[in-house]
Amino acid sequence: MDALRFAPPPISAEAETLRQEVRAFLREELGTGPRPRDRSGTLGGFSPAFSRRLGARGWLGMTWPKRYGGHERSYLERYVVLEELLAAHAPINAHNVADRQSGPLLLRFGTEEQRQAVLPRIAAGECYFCIGMSEPDAGSDLAGVRTRAVPVPGGGWRVNGTKIWTSYAERCHYMILFCRTGERTEQDRHAGFTQFLVDMKTPGIRINPIRNIAGDRNFNEVVFEDVHLPDSAVIGTPGNAWRQLTSELALERSGPDRFLAAFKLFVTLARAVGRGEPSERAAMALGRHAANMVVLRRMSRSVAGMLQAGEDPVVQGAMVKDLGTTLEQGLPDVVRQLLAVEPDLDSDEEIASAIAEIILHAPSFSIRGGTREILRNGIARGLGLR
Numbered sequence: 001m002d003a004l005r006f007a008p009p010p011i012s013a014e015a016e017t018l019r020q021e022v023r024a025f026l027r028e029e030l031g032t033g034p035r036p037r038d039r040s041g042t043l044g045g046f047s048p049a050f051s052r053r054l055g056a057r058g059w060l061g062m063t064w065p066k067r068y069g070g071h072e073r074s075y076l077e078r079y080v081v082l083e084e085l086l087a088a089h090a091p092i093n094a095h096n097v098a099d100r101q102s103g104p105l106l107l108r109f110g111t112e113e114q115r116q117a118v119l120p121r122i123a124a125g126e127c128y129f130c131i132g133m134s135e136p137d138a139g140s141d142l143a144g145v146r147t148r149a150v151p152v153p154g155g156g157w158r159v160n161g162t163k164i165w166t167s168y169a170e171r172c173h174y175m176i177l178f179c180r181t182g183e184r185t186e187q188d189r190h191a192g193f194t195q196f197l198v199d200m201k202t203p204g205i206r207i208n209p210i211r212n213i214a215g216d217r218n219f220n221e222v223v224f225e226d227v228h229l230p231d232s233a234v235i236g237t238p239g240n241a242w243r244q245l246t247s248e249l250a251l252e253r254s255g256p257d258r259f260l261a262a263f264k265l266f267v268t269l270a271r272a273v274g275r276g277e278p279s280e281r282a283a284m285a286l287g288r289h290a291a292n293m294v295v296l297r298r299m300s301r302s303v304a305g306m307l308q309a310g311e312d313p314v315v316q317g318a319m320v321k322d323l324g325t326t327l328e329q330g331l332p333d334v335v336r337q338l339l340a341v342e343p344d345l346d347s348d349e350e351i352a353s354a355i356a357e358i359i360l361h362a363p364s365f366s367i368r369g370g371t372r373e374i375l376r377n378g379i380a381r382g383l384g385l386r
């Protein structure tokens with residue numbers, strides 16, 4: 001039952017001073033009023049210029065060693081910055097994957113050459129990553145991945161296969177590609193996978209956009225046709241990628257982005273019902289949602305403490321994501337119970353466009369980064385129930 005342990009989150013005066021600095025920066029960068037909808041996803045948009053300014057402030061690669069462009073700050077300080085960015089609906093999609101999981105993966109398993117080539121650029125907000133895990137017939141069950149890299153006589157690897165749902169592939173500099181290089185064994189169906197650092201400009205990579213239900217084109221099919229990768233692109237030990245992937249997923253799932261994706265709608269709702277005196281029903285509904293967010297925040301900050309201590313909080317991360325996405329998916333219903341509002345993406349009325357945006361995106365919250373059923377399978381295993 002150790003997996004149920006959420007130690008009290010660390011408290012730090014530096015982190016709270018930092019919070020005020022980030023708020024001041026965001027007020028200057030984004031203003032305080034409503035902003036036009038950015039059609040590049042629910043996390044506020046994709047802006048290389050904003051990512052570079054964040055990098056210049058020292059707020060990317062925050063926990064990494066200084067020799068790789070990092071700032072050797074605590075996980076809690078990184079958490080505070082991210083929380084403020086999400087609450088302000090800042091455009092973090094350019095750097096988010098690189099800062100959250102690809103950089104840390106390279107720091108832990110990459111070669112010295114890979115770290116030096118990439119980490120300082122991520123920390124400067126100049127280098128963006130996409131995730132090459134899912135395939136047309138392998139999403140939840142990544143052991144079914146069929147993209148294959150074969151060693152080439154004379155050096156390097158030749159890759160063939162298709163990845164799908166790859167967010168921002170068309171705008172990223174690199175992909176962390178998860179693919180098969182060997183065979184599974186009788187004892188281990190997770191054997192035989194390798195991760196590669198792939199420069200997205202490598203010849204043979206074709207990117208086909210996929211339009212989502214909201215009409216946005218921010219994920220893609222990525223086809224590899226006889227793509228040649230050098231030996232220096234291998235991350236970690238060939239055949240060992242499953243273990244590497246597991247620790248990457250803990251980073252992908254545990255952060256505040258898993259329960260602050262719809263925060264903008266919550267704030268808009270609070271403004272809409274809170275003018276004057278909110279009714280008792282409205283106060284109760286908002287209070288219930290806020291109380292749940294406070295608990296999730298505590299759990300997620302606790303995970304930041306575990307990361308700081310060098311632990312791999314995989315089960316705790318899955319719990320944060322599952323509870324967080326369930327809470328956020330229920331928010332449109334809360335709005336409907338309190339307000340007569342017609343969802344309309346193009347409405348000038350903030351609540352109407354915000355609820356339309358969340359209704360269209362919310363189903364994906366419990367799919368991306370691992371589906372609800374898969375997370376619950378993992379949680380049950382972690383608790384010794386399966």
Ligand SMILES: Cc1cc2nc3c(=O)[nH]c(=O)nc-3n(C[C@H](O)[C@H](O)[C@H](O)COP(=O)(O)OP(=O)(O)OC[C@H]3O[C@@H](n4cnc5c(N)ncnc54)[C@H](O)[C@@H]3O)c2cc1C
Nearest residue numbers: 131132133134138139140165166167364367368369371373
């Ligand atoms: C907005 C968005 C962005 C994404 N971005 C990326 C990205 O950048 N890179 C990337 O690699 N992927 C990305 N994905 C893909 C995402 O990770 C997969 O869609 C997800 O893992 C599910 O895989 P699948 O679509 O193949 O569904 P399937 O695995 O086919 O699952 C279909 C249904 O069956 C259920 N199911 C499957 N297996 C089991 C089981 N063993 N027990 C119980 N139920 C089960 C699932 O829970 C689900 O409800 C993204 C997805 C979305 C929606």
